[in-house]
Amino acid sequence: MVNISVDIASLKLKNPVMTASGTFGYGEEYSEFVDLNRLGAIVVKGLSLLPKEGNPTPRIVETPAGMLNAIGLQNIGIKAFINEKLPFLRQFDTPVIANFFGDSIDEYVRAAVELCNASAASGGIHALEMNISCPNKQAGWIVFGTDPKTMEQVVTAVRKAANLPLIVKLSPNVTDIGFMAKVAENSGADAVSVINTITGMAVDIRRRRPVLANNTGGLSGPAIRPIAVRMVWEVCKAVKIPVIGMGGIMTANDALEFLIAGARAVAVGTASFTNPQATVEIAEGIERFMAEEGLSDINELIGSLKSI
Amino acid sequence: MVNISVDIASLKLKNPVMTASGTFGYGEEYSEFVDLNRLGAIVVKGLSLLPKEGNPTPRIVETPAGMLNAIGLQNIGIKAFINEKLPFLRQFDTPVIANFFGDSIDEYVRAAVELCNASAASGGIHALEMNISCPNKQAGWIVFGTDPKTMEQVVTAVRKAANLPLIVKLSPNVTDIGFMAKVAENSGADAVSVINTITGMAVDIRRRRPVLANNTGGLSGPAIRPIAVRMVWEVCKAVKIPVIGMGGIMTANDALEFLIAGARAVAVGTASFTNPQATVEIAEGIERFMAEEGLSDINELIGSLKSI
Amino acid sequence: MYRYFKAAVTGNSPVNRFFKLLSIYFPGEIITPEPGQFYMLQTGHTYDPLLKRPFSVFSHECSNAKDSNESSVTSNELKTKDKDLSLSSESSLQFLYRVRGKGTLGLAQMKAGDSIQVIGPMGNGYPAPEGDFIAVAGGIGIASLLPFLEKHRNRAYLFYGAQSREELVMLEKAGNAARETFITTDDGSEGRKGLITDVVKEFLNNSEKGSDKLSVISDKLKDKDSSLDSSLITHHSSLPLYACGPAPMLKALAEVVKGRGVKCYASLEEHMACGVGACLGCVVKTHSGQKRVCKEGPVFDIGEIAW
């Protein structure tokens, strides 16, 4: 028997394949395609205290081997999530990770507390994932995740307030992601997710306008995989806490690149759009690869990269 | 008649399409495929004071819609370039831009001076392009182009020493490329090139090794185009000096995205590998687009992006 | 019952120089699609193009394989290959499409025998009409409306606009399914020159005024009495409308029907990534909040849309 279960902080995952926030809705959208019990963890769409409308359309544009999205963090708000979506998710024997964000430290803290309280009251949320790729309204709209100071403040504040495992999702739009991960670790993060989307733009040359109503969007999909793998590798060298790798994972082989580079788990995003069963197929593929390679425990694989 | 000539500092380009350094050899490699007279400018492979061996192989690996390279700046050295390659390039009525680098400020300055002297003596070099995506040996191997201070020092030093137009080629591996461009401008750059390759990695999952002997490599090709367009747009908003846009340009339409976003000229890199005539076809395509759109001067197009 | 399956391309032939018809076959039970629903189709076999693209179901056939003896070569081949699939019935689907960009270009290159991944049927189709109705098709919008016309044969007053005569694809089929067909083209190469929504407006105005004179070149494709039955005239102005076409057409139509107190359903388009309601890429603003075109749509009450 091959062991592919992994631990992230206090979470036990049946397999290392999670869904990436914003690409799997609140779980139910894909429940017709995927047995949610077979996922390592379900990470839901990013939540904020109040519901959020997001950006005008077009919000999506395809680019070579990738896509830009500018959803603008549309979500139903934490209350609606807890009341309308969480009961469905509680049916499954799979950890639920609530991705959340705010536009000030205070909002982050309040969102985290609300999620922790809901979990304390009736369970169903097993960890928090902080999306820090949002601008800080109070500090001149500097993105939390690109400024080490701001990041330290917000992670420290949330860490203090939250009693669930805390995953910090790093922005790739930085000079030194290893350093940012270190800051997150020192501020109390239990794990880091690497990477969020890379900011990009597409231009409609006839109309002389950005294709996306929001001008720029986040690049995801196979195009960014080499960048994501490199960043995961850098982060794994920089921190001791577990790293969740993501960015362009379409197949089990892609996921294995991240695991070998040091990720303890992976998240599958854009791939779910092109293949709604991608998550479970990737988990199966990892198991198959291990059998082929004569490995019995996934921990033999994690971080096994022999680099020079 | 449609005007597609542009000015970059004191350089007059017949058309806005240049070759990207390192993808067009020293010009002669493609002279069988392209009439070099039809190029906006020829940017040669990065040069250093002494010849450089570069990295072991594999140096190249393909990724989705892109490629990683870890050539390691192999080059024949400035002297050999001047003696063996420049005479060939002098035959053409096309500006030659010498891309160069060093591993210390002193080396950068000496390389720039050597190139300027050669040009003063017998012409043939019309501008310098500084590749600052190299680590600074003297400052703990911090990459010049990712640290504003180091970058300011090296650009200022080269600016003082060099009497040819100076283009600074920015690294995309930074948090705020607009800010880096501003630093280059303030340090005396006449123009900036945006972007160099983005650092990435590919893993050979069976051998548990990076595919590239150098571990990481630079990602180029269509995969990075959305990131490059966004960075060019950010840089154009930040500086007044001309911007040369590059990164994943395969077709005239791609080039037009950069021009509309504000680039005064573009460079074509990886595309030459897949289509050795890409450069001239792109120049022709730009002219055709302008005719179709009823535009008579390319300056009507440059920076015409209507963003919100 | 699969909503995500790998089908076989059985045909992909040009209808004219703008349009192609893709036929696919799946040797298993699928969910019966309703007119107005759509499928997300794979358009290549690499990561470029990456995302699936949405296409309205143009036609479908499901047959119980156990009862039928006429199984084509392809079906037999697939049966032996995919032994573990439920073979209780086999299904064929057709899609009418126009080549626009790299996705549809990829689709156009598919050949019989190729495999194609398919998600669907997705979204909500057109609500059933109670009696007669008005259908407004702009260009390729006919792909979505034609199965609806055929399901409700001889009940539609079809208004069909396109850029040119050649772009009035499937005109005869549509005309045969409709009671009456009114045509416009942008270049006047067929029907009246102008916008189809202007003709709809005229039609509604005249019928409100009780006049049966519609100064429109009405294409009598079938041998039907073309002077409208007087008793029905006022009825016309209260018929429900069903529309599919480009956004500007739908927007104009929303203006036309505004305040008339008629029901008008429109099938909307938006860039889609997932097609299943997960990515929130395809939202449209409505008077009751944001809705996903792929999930709550693509058919909406046109009066609900906050244009």
Added chain:
Amino acid sequence: MYRYFKAAVTGNSPVNRFFKLLSIYFPGEIITPEPGQFYMLQTGHTYDPLLKRPFSVFSHECSNAKDSNESSVTSNELKTKDKDLSLSSESSLQFLYRVRGKGTLGLAQMKAGDSIQVIGPMGNGYPAPEGDFIAVAGGIGIASLLPFLEKHRNRAYLFYGAQSREELVMLEKAGNAARETFITTDDGSEGRKGLITDVVKEFLNNSEKGSDKLSVISDKLKDKDSSLDSSLITHHSSLPLYACGPAPMLKALAEVVKGRGVKCYASLEEHMACGVGACLGCVVKTHSGQKRVCKEGPVFDIGEIAW
């Protein structure tokens, strides 16, 4: 004379379950390729796969179109389409390839009628042998060596190794062109079980010792006298070698020939991006500095390589 051109695929048929043969046609004058030279072939029509891939010329035919009356349908079609091309002659090229990853997978999907962009011939072919020679092919390395064997018919002692019998592709053709053929497979399914370089070593050792006994299963594919002419025995050990195969084979061969004072030419492989000498992706370390496999190679003096 084009070194970069758009050709038409005229055939792409499987040779067996590992190998395919691609035939392309170009209705213009091209540079005549030498055995050992290669072409960069487009392997898809999108950005994935992105780069062209290098393939050795397996065979070519050039015919002056003005003289020839036998022009195929394809050639006529292309002629009318590409009117402005120089039609002084027409050319066909063939490539033998094995599917490995996404590039060769893309190539394998090409069908007659598809267009394909081609750069070549590139690099330097095998230097002409003065008399007899030894050819050492490992697996698909035969693709590069076979045209060389055929150009110099009946002059090669061919040593051909592969993993299994099925992977000894084009064995008959090769055997027919060679004087004598020695075979190994990794699994022993044909010829001797083992490495081809061990057999080459034995052959050279024996012939140095003046012995004609080569304890090798020699495939006498042609009706030739298989006991080697004694007067030639010492000659064998001084014959030049020509090799193409995987790096480990070439490395082992370099060991085998070391110190024997014979010429040995090897065709090397490296990952390539441009194929024209511009990217410096394909370098190999030699005793006289770094060389580009695509430009100074792919054929090198094996003693020059700094393994």
